[in-house]
Amino acid sequence: MSNMVQAIRMALHVAEERHGLNDVFGEDVGPPLGGAFTATQGLRTSWNSPLDERGIVGAAIGLGLAGSRNVAEVQFCDYIFNTIDLLKLGGMISWGSNGDWNCPTTIMTPVGSGIRGSIYHSHSFDATATHIQGFKIAIPSRPLDAYGLLLSCIVDPNPCLFLIPKALMRTRSAPGEEIPGVDVDDRALSKMIDAPLGDRTKWTSQWPNTPDLFIPLGEGRTVRPGRDVTVVSYGRMLPLCAKAADDLALESNGAIDAEVIDLRSLCPLDWPRIKESVKRTGRVLFVNEDIEVTNFGEHLLRRTVDELFYELLAPPRVLAGSATPGIGLADNLEAASVPQLAGIAAAIRDLAKHQP
Amino acid sequence: MSNMVQAIRMALHVAEERHGLNDVFGEDVGPPLGGAFTATQGLRTSWNSPLDERGIVGAAIGLGLAGSRNVAEVQFCDYIFNTIDLLKLGGMISWGSNGDWNCPTTIMTPVGSGIRGSIYHSHSFDATATHIQGFKIAIPSRPLDAYGLLLSCIVDPNPCLFLIPKALMRTRSAPGEEIPGVDVDDRALSKMIDAPLGDRTKWTSQWPNTPDLFIPLGEGRTVRPGRDVTVVSYGRMLPLCAKAADDLALESNGAIDAEVIDLRSLCPLDWPRIKESVKRTGRVLFVNEDIEVTNFGEHLLRRTVDELFYELLAPPRVLAGSATPGIGLADNLEAASVPQLAGIAAAIRDLAKHQP
Amino acid sequence: MNCTHGLLFRARDCPREKERAPGGPYALSLSDESSGFLETVARSLRSTGVVLSTRPLVNPFALSGRPVPDDTALPPELQLRIHDLMVRARVLEERLIQMYKQGDGYFWIGGPGEEAFNVPLGLLIHKGQGPQFDYLHFHYRQSATMLALGADPIDSLRQMKNTATDPYSGGRNFSNHYSKREWNVVPVTSTIETQYSMAPGTAMAQKRAGGKGITIVTGGDAGTAEGDFATCLVWSSRPANPLPVLMIVTNNKWGISTASEGQHGEKTIADRGRAFGIESKTIDGNDPERCYREIQAAMEYVRTTRKPFLIESMVSRLYGHSSASGANPVLDEGDCLKGFEAKLEKRGLLTRAKMDAMRAAYTTELQEAHKVVRAEPQPDGSTIFDHIFQTRDLVRGG
Amino acid sequence: MNCTHGLLFRARDCPREKERAPGGPYALSLSDESSGFLETVARSLRSTGVVLSTRPLVNPFALSGRPVPDDTALPPELQLRIHDLMVRARVLEERLIQMYKQGDGYFWIGGPGEEAFNVPLGLLIHKGQGPQFDYLHFHYRQSATMLALGADPIDSLRQMKNTATDPYSGGRNFSNHYSKREWNVVPVTSTIETQYSMAPGTAMAQKRAGGKGITIVTGGDAGTAEGDFATCLVWSSRPANPLPVLMIVTNNKWGISTASEGQHGEKTIADRGRAFGIESKTIDGNDPERCYREIQAAMEYVRTTRKPFLIESMVSRLYGHSSASGANPVLDEGDCLKGFEAKLEKRGLLTRAKMDAMRAAYTTELQEAHKVVRAEPQPDGSTIFDHIFQTRDLVRGG
Numbered sequence A, B: 001m002s003n004m005v006q007a008i009r010m011a012l013h014v015a016e017e018r019h020g021l022n023d024v025f026g027e028d029v030g031p032p033l034g035g036a037f038t039a040t041q042g043l044r045t046s047w048n049s050p051l052d053e054r055g056i057v058g059a060a061i062g063l064g065l066a067g068s069r070n071v072a073e074v075q076f077c078d079y080i081f082n083t084i085d086l087l088k089l090g091g092m093i094s095w096g097s098n099g100d101w102n103c104p105t106t107i108m109t110p111v112g113s114g115i116r117g118s119i120y121h122s123h124s125f126d127a128t129a130t131h132i133q134g135f136k137i138a139i140p141s142r143p144l145d146a147y148g149l150l151l152s153c154i155v156d157p158n159p160c161l162f163l164i165p166k167a168l169m170r171t172r173s174a175p176g177e178e179i180p181g182v183d184v185d186d187r188a189l190s191k192m193i194d195a196p197l198g199d200r201t202k203w204t205s206q207w208p209n210t211p212d213l214f215i216p217l218g219e220g221r222t223v224r225p226g227r228d229v230t231v232v233s234y235g236r237m238l239p240l241c242a243k244a245a246d247d248l249a250l251e252s253n254g255a256i257d258a259e260v261i262d263l264r265s266l267c268p269l270d271w272p273r274i275k276e277s278v279k280r281t282g283r284v285l286f287v288n289e290d291i292e293v294t295n296f297g298e299h300l301l302r303r304t305v306d307e308l309f310y311e312l313l314a315p316p317r318v319l320a321g322s323a324t325p326g327i328g329l330a331d332n333l334e335a336a337s338v339p340q341l342a343g344i345a346a347a348i349r350d351l352a353k354h355q356p
Numbered sequence C, D: 001m002n003c004t005h006g007l008l009f010r011a012r013d014c015p016r017e018k019e020r021a022p023g024g025p026y027a028l029s030l031s032d033e034s035s036g037f038l039e040t041v042a043r044s045l046r047s048t049g050v051v052l053s054t055r056p057l058v059n060p061f062a063l064s065g066r067p068v069p070d071d072t073a074l075p076p077e078l079q080l081r082i083h084d085l086m087v088r089a090r091v092l093e094e095r096l097i098q099m100y101k102q103g104d105g106y107f108w109i110g111g112p113g114e115e116a117f118n119v120p121l122g123l124l125i126h127k128g129q130g131p132q133f134d135y136l137h138f139h140y141r142q143s144a145t146m147l148a149l150g151a152d153p154i155d156s157l158r159q160m161k162n163t164a165t166d167p168y169s170g171g172r173n174f175s176n177h178y179s180k181r182e183w184n185v186v187p188v189t190s191t192i193e194t195q196y197s198m199a200p201g202t203a204m205a206q207k208r209a210g211g212k213g214i215t216i217v218t219g220g221d222a223g224t225a226e227g228d229f230a231t232c233l234v235w236s237s238r239p240a241n242p243l244p245v246l247m248i249v250t251n252n253k254w255g256i257s258t259a260s261e262g263q264h265g266e267k268t269i270a271d272r273g274r275a276f277g278i279e280s281k282t283i284d285g286n287d288p289e290r291c292y293r294e295i296q297a298a299m300e301y302v303r304t305t306r307k308p309f310l311i312e313s314m315v316s317r318l319y320g321h322s323s324a325s326g327a328n329p330v331l332d333e334g335d336c337l338k339g340f341e342a343k344l345e346k347r348g349l350l351t352r353a354k355m356d357a358m359r360a361a362y363t364t365e366l367q368e369a370h371k372v373v374r375a376e377p378q379p380d381g382s383t384i385f386d387h388i389f390q391t392r393d394l395v396r397g398g
Ligand SMILES: Cc1ncc(C[n+]2csc(CCOP(=O)(O)OP(=O)(O)O)c2C)c(N)n1
Pocket: B027, B051, B053, B075, B079, C141, C190, C191, C192, C193, C219, C220, C221, C222, C223, C224, C250, C252, C254, C255, C256, C321
């Protein structure tokens, strides 16, 4: 089963071989390292950039303007916060030129907490990203989606942000959710596409034959159908939500049956999927790990209130990260700062049991 | 009656004379111009910086660390978006050092639309600012508040953001709301503290004797008490909300009586005031001009739903700016992009008439 | 509409006569409360002309760097072509300023004083679409370059009046914020210096594509204090992949109201290339023939070596910073057009009368164009959501 | 807890033995799924040591700039003091690495290889609180400077183990991220180069305050590509107000896995000061005596002229980038401690045996300290909201 970094690598490989991807670049993205999270090992077009995020984002936009498909990595999303003006400018290239120009570029960056990143390496980027207009924004929660969403970003004529949950980098595909064409076992796959220990100068990747699988930007996925409560999440929190729903169903003997939706793309947004579900359940929980003040979940909640107020059987809820300047390193501090399995389960339970 | 830039100038003067304000700086902040919006004319400590917002915000933080009270101006908030990392770092100085350090600095910057700023000079900053933790955030809607809030920011031991609505720079104090000590007429005040035309090298300001008036950060103001609908706003939208409420009361012969709250400070937040009001009215409208996706009004709406769901007589609403990359220059484009008087009035009317 | 209400900051709703009241055009009283774009700025800036312009006009640039190209006059036809474009460009800017002053636009910013540099630049650009041609990352003072490239001046008027017919932004953006994919003119951004962070990207695509296309990026002197200028120096000179970027700084020694003297410790901005091994040169931007030769030599260097070059061009700001500073003539800075016309007269290539006639003709032409534009429609409010996303990949099609 | 579940990325929940399985310490299989901080990074980086270290070890720095200070040996007591601190600093870093490897910390980053520069720096700092003393904008490799300033090494262990007793951040921040208001050590930030944008601020306060306090800012070579480095150059050399900033770049020729060769066109980083008229010098950071004299001379210059100076110090990275790259010894870079010990032996100031005993004693001391720290409490989750805002203005209190 491939893991998420392998999925990303395979998508980048397919894109450089078949879809005109010309540059995969950023800090430590090229050899010998192949990315801080190893997501860019063994690629033909990867290279190391200077330590300069404004240069990285600027160059990505410039390449896009020249029609050159590229994927730029900002090593951690925590370092992208000095480029918000450039992202805003990138997002207004088509709109500001009244449709004369477009800019195909993908900026990929690891987001969120869960790796003991301490006060400055645990930031999320979904709130900030969704407030910027003109970018499409994808965020996978499993390898297959990482593969298919990244390919869609790369071939999209618009600038895209591809957010990778730091804590899910090594998550493997669940059974039945493998990327088509990956028909070898873990060890064999690793031998084929993970850079070896030691000297890598003579190593080349042996790529499995994976297809052009494009997961449309704007199409969520109902990870777990359910009857009682709708849980909308994405990224790192998604598997926690799914697990919480499973656990609750089991522990309640089916009395609490939550539906879990993985948005996968924050812009465009699969609003119809959320709406249909909430109409059915009347109860909804939005979960993400970004700071809870001016949070994308609050946007989703607002839309829910706008369109579904009288169909709600309980107050809709947002469960998100604490309103603190960062996340402390010690275990207790991180656990108290971002939603945990138990808290998610409790929130679903409360919603399910809520008497209108 | 003083206008908002004069109020700011007087507060800065009082702070440099009596509260240890050492530096007022930024692009074109010093002589001869005294600020792009003239808010820093005639000051003793104002000076021009290089054209470098990262340097401005960085220097402000550095001065703060050295215990030197300062006000740094970012000429338009539109130029602050390459400094979000520095603002995050500034906001975590106390928290990250576990309370060992603090950093008194005030970053002031004009925000919002309404001056035909075109695609890149019409941005708001309230959504982005409220998502950054560790800063206090003030935003006045009238000269008296500008004066008192700015003084509070300057003497606060924490970093503060002082957001000035671009379109309200020349708004004058309403009768009865003048800054104490300003006891001359407009023309006389202008002669005293507005830099003259032509050569300014020999000019010095004659400051009126204004007091140490500190408006606490975290204390909103009920601008207009009302019975039927609570309207929560701030900055440029506030006077529009107040006017809409007045117009509606008049036109409905008192049948629609909206309460209007000016938050004045977005962090800390005067939540008790909102809560008390919404409990009474059961209907609430949040109005601001920032992009409507991941918007601070949505945060306020979420809190409302969290705490007051069953006291609501109508779905709470957010009225905010369009989800576009910027605001177009032509009249029609700007009018279609940010809430206008008529739209606000309509939203209040709908809420008031809503049948639960 | 009530124009004393501070909320309604719409210049057009207020009689502009009032604004122009005491003391001639734009000698405004500070208490006026109605305003178009940056009228508040304008109010103070426009009146500081005296202060702004009393700084002694030294021309401290030193010709530095590579050997000076041949100094003889350019071929007569080329001189005449350059002159013609300089006049047209100046007249265009004057018309744009007029439009602003007549309320047919909210904000003016442009390039009068930079024609001697910008016209040769435009003539020398390898114009076209895609990486085989030059990519152009302009700033807001480049009308003369656009005219030299072949732009129709009426389109600048359209953008000034933010009409639906404005081909550069459909009425969305400020004047002189060009954008034209057909000529590789990437959208001009209002943010100072961000273009320098983007330029390496187009240059990389060009270097890979082969051919002689280069990336040209322009900006002002004050803006070099932004980190983006350093980014461009670093990225263009990476030993792993030096880039064909022609970096241009038009140095007018001001950033709005701020004199460079107090802010810039560099002897010349061109010096900043040195540490990176980037060839650089400071030139007299008021001499169009010198500019032509220097730009040509620099371009030749960049086109053939595929390495960066930095030109600092000393220029004038003949109508101040923008409408925010009044857009009134500044009298104590050198006027490149006057200087060149004196030369042309002396060389017997043109007479004063002929030049006056030319200018009058262009002025009339643009007056007519102004009338045309006045009658053109404004964009509709319902269009604000158009073009946020593209469905076709236009830049790759090219 | 289930450590094959990718969500639960808590190193401590998984047996570290497994991680250390095939091929010696940290030669991990890539399929391992549990992870502490940046284990994912570590997995690939730690194994690339071979590749990383085969780059030929030339020492290309050229002594440049001002005349070299006196070359004779430092007074014996000073030599011994420096040596003592260098040993203590090295032993401290080794203990921190040990702690990481034993699971008593999530991430290590530090300064082994920079002691010859960092110890003299610490000894020469004018230590104290407020603008009369030096403000210190450090990066994450400055344990030796902290020890030279008088820090107790056990506190570094506390931060490594993120205990509630950690005086620098209360268990919130990474190892070697110091913060100590009493000594003007401003909080070390993980973001590369941002300290260079903040440094001019403290320097301004110092210049105004009078006295001899200066601002010292340190960072790495790769980080100079960030715009913030240019910001510091620009702001420190403003003609209107030059600032007493000692800018330091410790150049180890790497940014994580990226060699500077491909990214930096500058001959020396010190050259970047030149364009701004900033005095600068590249020095051998492996020679503590030379470092002492050069830092002393540079500080003297900054203290008296109240103008900036830029030192580039060529140093080694003896345990690689951080725990993310395995934190294993790098054998082909010069070790400043070895070099200095050879000198001390030759000069008859210390014997090998004595030095070995010293080192052993310090090692034991820190082993004991480690035990102490292990028993100390972790911060409580309920404290996450503490200190977001201050109610007292500590920095103004002096
Ligand atoms: C990032 C940013 N900061 C500030 C401004 C406001 N501003 C517009 S033009 C200008 C001065 C630019 O000076 P310079 O770079 O010398 O160019 P010039 O206008 O003199 O040609 C300033 C400060 C801006 N547009 N963008």
